[in-house]
Amino acid sequence: MSADRRRPSVRPDLVAMEGYHSPQVTVPVRLNTNESPFPPPAEFGVELAAALDGLAWHRYPDRAATVLRDGIAALHGLGAEQVFAANGSNEVLQTILLAYAGHGRRVATFEPTYALHGHIARLTGASVVEGERDEGFVLGADEVRRVLDEGDPQVVFLCSPNNPTGLVDPPELVRAVAERCAEEGRLLVVDEAYGQFAPWSAVSLLSDDLPLVVSRTFSKTWSMAAARLGYAVGPAWVVAELEKVVLPYHLDAVKQIAGSLALRHAGAMEHRVGQIVAERERLVAAMGALGVRVWPSGANFVLFRPADGDGDGVWQRLLGAGVLVRNCASWPRLGGCLRVTVGTVQENDTFLSALRAATAA
Numbered sequence: 001m002s003a004d005r006r007r008p009s010v011r012p013d014l015v016a017m018e019g020y021h022s023p024q025v026t027v028p029v030r031l032n033t034n035e036s037p038f039p040p041p042a043e044f045g046v047e048l049a050a051a052l053d054g055l056a057w058h059r060y061p062d063r064a065a066t067v068l069r070d071g072i073a074a075l076h077g078l079g080a081e082q083v084f085a086a087n088g089s090n091e092v093l094q095t096i097l098l099a100y101a102g103h104g105r106r107v108a109t110f111e112p113t114y115a116l117h118g119h120i121a122r123l124t125g126a127s128v129v130e131g132e133r134d135e136g137f138v139l140g141a142d143e144v145r146r147v148l149d150e151g152d153p154q155v156v157f158l159c160s161p162n163n164p165t166g167l168v169d170p171p172e173l174v175r176a177v178a179e180r181c182a183e184e185g186r187l188l189v190v191d192e193a194y195g196q197f198a199p200w201s202a203v204s205l206l207s208d209d210l211p212l213v214v215s216r217t218f219s220k221t222w223s224m225a226a227a228r229l230g231y232a233v234g235p236a237w238v239v240a241e242l243e244k245v246v247l248p249y250h251l252d253a254v255k256q257i258a259g260s261l262a263l264r265h266a267g268a269m270e271h272r273v274g275q276i277v278a279e280r281e282r283l284v285a286a287m288g289a290l291g292v293r294v295w296p297s298g299a300n301f302v303l304f305r306p307a308d309g310d311g312d313g314v315w316q317r318l319l320g321a322g323v324l325v326r327n328c329a330s331w332p333r334l335g336g337c338l339r340v341t342v343g344t345v346q347e348n349d350t351f352l353s354a355l356r357a358a359t360a361a
């Protein structure tokens, strides 16, 4: 008997799927995964160490994550019953999809967008109906209508600011999609991993009779990618369904404490966001002056395409100069594009001079 006949097969729908890939390369300037270039404030580390000192390691953590959810709820002026917290917003999305998607159901995405929306949907057994943004990556109301009518999805994803394009969907569009979803019995999920960098948030639309959920993360704006903490805010009746699906005690005690303490430093977070937004605008202007095509961004990254369309070549030359950006050049609909995360002033200067050299004719 051959060795692989001794290996049980996975679900047939998983056979052709690949895992999530994002190369982690050790280079001096890492601008490829949209993390914050700044660590959290020093006091945060001191407070966390003190809190861990008294931790009851022999006990399971608070299953309801009461303190953390109260803190998040207060941040948004909501009730704790409207907050669902999980291990990164990816686990939030997975839980939403386990509850509302799954086998025989459909999930709508508008491409190009965050690959994990479709990927996690497929992992739950759902199929994905892909709508299209236009050449400028703007999402039109007609296209949303077409996808909802033809695809009949149970879950609809928007991502605003959209990763990897950086564009922000306007409030009128998101409100209209949410109202349509309400009429047709669909759930709208707005992924706002980059929400604080943008001029408006769909959190302002939340209401108990609107099937709208907004997901957020501590990974980007809160400088806490290492903690793996994210959350969704939405109607209490959605949160109750998510609580049914998620594993008991999924949020460990250290993470709950870290998240609660981080919230005390919201002012410092806003300050870092302000610095990053200012640097983003400087980058956009400087990149435009170098002749690369740049898309307007409401996030902490910028999508761009070298004038000659040779994204692979420029990516390689940047790497040679010690600067790692995300190579989207071979992704569908993103031919020749690269995505750079906004870093510190020095990192951005290094990137800009490397880009100048890499794109010089």
Ligand SMILES: *Cc1c(COP(=O)(O)O)cnc(C)c1O
Pocket: 034, 087, 088, 089, 090, 091, 114, 159, 163, 191, 193, 216, 217, 218, 219, 225, 228, 229, 230
């Ligand atoms: C980074 C990112 C996430 C993942 O966030 P985690 O909280 O780190 O899991 C979710 N959505 C989008 C659009 C992202 O870019």
